[in-house]
Amino acid sequence: MAREMCKVTVGLTVLALGLTGCAGGGDDASAAGSPRDGGTLRVIGSSDVGHLDPSAVASVGAYGLSRTFARTLLGTRASNDFQETIPVRPDIAERLPTRENGDIGKNRRTYTVRLREGVRWNTEPPRPVTAQDFVRGFKRLCNPASPSAGKGYFISTLKGMEEFCDGYTAVDARNAGAMAAYQRSHEIEGVRAKDDRTLVFELKQPASDFLNLLALPFTAAAPEEYDRYVPDSAEFRQNTLSNGPYQISEYKPGMSYLLTHNPVWRQESDPLRERHVEKIQITLGQDSPETVQQQIEQDAADLAWDQPVPTSAIPRLRDDPRFAIRETPSNSPYLVFNTLSPNNGGALGKREVRQALQYAVDRSALIKIVGGPAVAQPLHTVIPPGNSGYTPANRYPTHGESGDPAKCRELLGKTGHRGLTLKFPYRTNSIHKLIAQSIAENLDACGVKTELTADSGGSFYAGTISTPANARTGKWDIAAPGWTPDWYGNNGRSIIQPLFDGRGYGQNSTNYGGYNNPEVNALIDAALTAPEPAHAAGYWQQADQKIMEDAAIIPLLSRSHTIFHSSRVHGAYFLPTTASYDYTRIWL
Structure with a gap:
């Protein structure tokens, strides 16, 4: 059984992605006999x-x-x-x-x-x-x-x-x-x-x-x-x-x-x-991934609805044919800044503040939380590996992916925005609470306080971070959503446009933080009108670079499921x- 995450290398002109199925049990396609109906x-x-x-x-x-x-x-x-x-x-x-x-x-x-x-x-x-x-x-x-x-x-x-x-x-x-x-x-x-x-x-x-x-x-x-x-x-x-x-x-x-x-x-x-x-039968209300896992292993349930396998269970399941690590090239999770928040004197609307906070996060800790390097790799670009327009880059490097709180403090000091307090809603299911707590500790080391609030998965997206009024009134400052592209292949549009085109900001927008840069919008238009996918990929890459220069989000992990x-x-x-x-x- 393959156990390591597939390595993905994608050039600008390669849109078929070159991915192969990897790390997989769970494939019962070859089970003896024809499919049986019922149950x-x-x-x-x-x-x-x-x-x-x-x-x-x-x-x-x-x-x-x-x-x-x-x-x-x-x-x-x-x-x-x-x-x-x-x-x-x-x-x-x-x-x-x-x-x-x-x-x-x-x-x-x-x-x-x-x-x-x-x-x-x-x-x-x-x-x-x-x-x-x-x-x-x-x-x-x-x-x-x-x-x-x-x-x-x-x-x-x-x-x-x-x-x-x-x-x-x-x-x-x-x-x-x-x-x-x-x-x-x-x-x-x-x-x-x-x-x-x-x-x-x-x-x-x-x-x-x-x-x-x-x-x-x-x-x-x-x-x-x-x-x-x-x-x-x-x-x-x-x-x-x-x-x-x-x-x-x-x-x-x-x-x-x-x-x-x-x-x-x-x-x-x-x-x-x-x-x-x-x-x-889909039964909701169970926030504990460990409980969900236990029920499936005991054949009291068959599949998890909205939670990956708990990290603690992965080592003992390595060779279990019911377990698999499936490729989902994605930006999951990432930290988004509410650029419209009036809190802290509108600090998150300033690029220099967001750039300073890029140095706060310890990605190595997050990788451990989600299951180790077989499950996730550190991500420093908006576009993850395995998607059109991806090119490796790291604008805000830290030693060992462990963050640099001293540099974060130093850069924040230069902005005049010391002593920030950020409202941080998090999803209650799976390991999102652990991820939020880890990021909050990182920010604390940087001199930034956080106010963590539990938010069920349904209301987190549909209510809290997708409602412009909540952004503009400062109901939240940072959040850690995830983004799986709507499709793969020729898919540069499925990441940059929904997450960063400021012209479409409104109710249910997935540009949660209200980011809007005319230069990025122009690159989106250029990509959409490019005659060939390879040309479009070049524009998506340029947009990625500009968004990271603006520090609109902190990419965290490229994660498999x-x-x-x-x-x-x-x-x-x-x-x-x-x-x-x-x-x-x-x-x-």
Whole structure:
């Protein structure tokens, strides 16, 4: 069994990433016999998703859940070979658009997508998923009640998306009828239904990653029934519909989900998913990763919902076939500064203060907390290894990765901002409390006090750090979120744009600290309009360098995902973008 983390070397022109599957047990694909249907897959963990509405999903857990009931035009296939998870494949689309088959126009700005037959909603009576359902899905990305964190991808790419979204901001976010009326009376120029089974997209300019965008979970089709509810409201969450293999039959907020068979789903209409277990029971509220691990090892549960394997358990699980270290090239966690905070005289809005704090963190301690060098490597760039635009760099080096509190103190003294006190909310699940405590100790050695506050995973993202009012009023100063790219391959956009484009800052933005630099914004535009992926990668690298010069965040770790399943589980295939096995392919 391979035990060391894969080493990744990516040049600017190499976008296929050169990654191989590594460090893996957990691959039961070759288990004797055919998959057996039936039984209940028991998933256990800590926090509810921040957003359940497919148009607003913004976390790896929500991505994995939405895959079971909300299908997209294109998608990716789960595999324990990282390379096999990268290619975009047809989902509801009949085929992959190419220039050769005529579905991508000669100007590379027009994309035609035809829907496959046999995909239906679980309505009474059942009805086909139509091109208009996808148009509705794109319109919902900009709703003012719970806008998609990914809307910026499409505002910068699709004709008319920016104008449609700008107009939508004036609509009452508490009025479902008003939002539905706006969507019915306004069109997005670059998204239209030619007929029930044909979609046509018009781009502002060629985008080499547009097919990747069509595979993102928040571009899922949306049935007309969704117009009845305020997006992602409590009422909406009790009325989700499904066109995938499972449907949400029971949802108790913060407590549990019960997924059962969608009776109208058919295997022949779905090339990416399967369906073997009878039910999927997701039980929430267990913050202790040790307790979760114990239950899975004892076959009292089957999979962890939102927690990697506890660090203390990794040494004894090395040779257990149920354990694996899976590649998820990611920036996880990183320390983000609230540049809008009025606290401490607005100190975090000053680049020199943020630069001084770069020297505070002891990454070697964090690596021990998450499981050692087989699980994580120190990270000093915004873009992690294994992603487009990555180039090794370390602008703020310290000896042995252990931090330099003396230099931090010295540089802070020069800024005139001694005696800082920083509000630091942290997630309660997994090892996030230990990570936050370690960083707080580092800051203390630098002369900076912290006020640590526990924040459940669901509210941490959806409420605390994604709400601009909380940033502007100084409800928090620093936080340690994580970021797994929305896709791999030609994916520079999936890191820099959502985290650092200041023009899209607003409710549900993943640019949590409100960072905004016109030079970085211009580099984003240059990358998006670059004729080839290799050219784009050069601009992403330049943006990375500028962001690190500004010290907008402190990158901490490039981390793989440790995962374990019960002895009942077979057919465990991993999806890096969900940091989990594909529920739809597991059998017991």
